[in-house]
């Protein structure tokens with residue numbers, strides 16, 4: 168994200184967005200302070216997290232929980248709160264993760 | 271464009287405004303009645319009920335909703351209008367900024383009335399002056415004729431592709447809104463031809479080119495869009511002039527940013543907005559007969575503020591009295607005073623500037639009060655200084 172953003176003369180007036188469906192380009196996960204960490208061993212694939220996630224950030228394939236799309240996960244913790252399996256979803260601070268591995 | 275045949279009618283200020291709206295025939299009018307604007311909405315709703323206009327008339331539950339409905343309609347691609355006064359305008363507050371920020375050219379007559387408290391239904395300019403920094407163009411009208419003419423021009427100014435800003439057309443509550451006046455009006459066909467169609471290049475109801483209106487912008491883009499909005503206000507100035515020229519060719523009535531009356535050799539002058547200009551003109555004539563070099567500057571366009579042109583027009587005076595029909599409550603004088611004085615600052619030569627606050631809550635302003643202002647100005651001209659910079663006239667001590 169280091170390239171220069173367009174100036175006021177280059178953008179549509181009044182904050183109009185002229186291109187349809189471009190919300191996908193806006194990575195809403197980039198201001199998260201907590202993130203869910205998934206433990207596949209503890210998961211029963213009930214998909215409660217998928218149902219409840221307000222940002223459709225739970226990745227599912229062939230009826231199985233596959234992980235979390237951190238580009239759009241905002242770290243609200245609803246998934247971890249709804250998850251019936253102890254330890255399947257744990258909320259940790261972003262700082263603790265990025266300190267270890269970078270994001 | 272050849273000069274149009276015009277009809278002479280005797281109608282009130284509010285009727286003149288309603289007639290202008292009827293002739294513009296916007297796609298949507300969303301409005302809530304409030305004294306002294308009420309007749310406008312009432313007349314317009316009759317036009318709708320009687321099938322005289324095809325306008326979609328939205329009866330809303332508040333002015334906040336009226337302006338919100340206009341924003342939605344204008345964003346959808348419709349020409350939208352409303353009208354209000356005083357506390358109604360205050361209730362629209364947050365949506366005024368949204369209309370301007372989204373660059374929606376809504377036209378709104380504002381029948382000037384004092385803001386509460388104390389509750390009062392009569393004229394002063396505290397309502398529109400409070401909205402002066404909301405991003406709306408503001409045109410002021412001395413009488414019903416000017417209000418009618420301003421509304422037709424407002425449509426063209428606001429919708430111009432270089433501008434795309436909403437426009438308020440202000441006129442004095444009761445003094446103008448409820449007084450019968452003899453004025454010249456155009457035919458519906460002439461108005462239709464003059465205002466043309468509103469064809470925004472992007473609109474919500476264009477299913478082939480879907481857009482998003484009103485998206486969130488944080489630190490990364492908000493500033494750029496405010497910069498655009500500021501530029502639109504600057505660019506509206508030549509458009510206001512061009513539309514006035516075209517309107518003059520059509521009607522013979524020429525408007526500009528202000529009217530300079532007997533200013534050429536004036537030594538002292540007053541500056542006013544709206545209906546007090548008529549009284550001030552009469553006082554100037556009277557003083558001239560007595561040999562006083564008096565003048566009047568009637569400001570028509572407050573936003574965009576024509577600071578440089580005003581400074582030019584006032585440069586030759588010894589003293590100018592800025593008459594504010596609104597208390598800025600800033601402890602620094604009324605809003606018009608503050609802006610005019612700031613426009614004069616930095617000029618090599620400029621007059622002494624005094625401020626007279628008058629007519630709050632509909633307090634009548636007669637020739638005697640304006641003579642009192644001129645007496646003050648002449649005293650200051652002689653002394654080379656003012657005893658007092660801000661004076662409230664017509665108030666009991």
Ligand code: SF4
Nearest residue numbers: 220240241243244246
């Ligand atoms: S933390 Fe919130 S946003 Fe992220 S995956 Fe869980 S429910 Fe979705």
Ligand code: SF4
Nearest residue numbers: 210211213214216250
């Ligand atoms: S809610 Fe818990 S157990 Fe159910 S799928 Fe999600 S992570 Fe697995």
